[in-house]
Amino acid sequence: MPKHSRIDKDKFEQFCTQRIPEKEIAEYFGVDRNTVGRWCKKTYGVSFVAFSQQKRTMGKSELVNKALKLAERNGAVMIFLLKNWCGMKDSPEDKERHDGFTEDMRAWFEKVKGRGAV
Numbered sequence: 001m002p003k004h005s006r007i008d009k010d011k012f013e014q015f016c017t018q019r020i021p022e023k024e025i026a027e028y029f030g031v032d033r034n035t036v037g038r039w040c041k042k043t044y045g046v047s048f049v050a051f052s053q054q055k056r057t058m059g060k061s062e063l064v065n066k067a068l069k070l071a072e073r074n075g076a077v078m079i080f081l082l083k084n085w086c087g088m089k090d091s092p093e094d095k096e097r098h099d100g101f102t103e104d105m106r107a108w109f110e111k112v113k114g115r116g117a118v
Helices: 009-017 022-029 033-044 048-071 075-085 092-097 103-114
Strands: none
Touching: 009 022, 009 048, 022 033, 033 048, 048 075, 075 103
């Protein structure tokens, strides 16, 4: 059996999405890094680096979508996202100036609050 036939395409793509390094992928399939590189080029027409970067971007998008969905049900996640993505922070100065919410945020908060999720 040729070494490259040991590589499972679905598992390989999953590893790339999860940011698993090429060396560890090679070890998992019992092949060397060169074999992984050749297999990737033959299978996808691009280098391992190019393919894994593409998959990482997709993985990041999926993670962001999951975070947004979770924030709809979990106030702590919403606060985390607001602080990290929108630059909001907890400080007495901010509370004196404004509450930090835009009208869209206030409408969303009232909608979620009504469902008992926050």
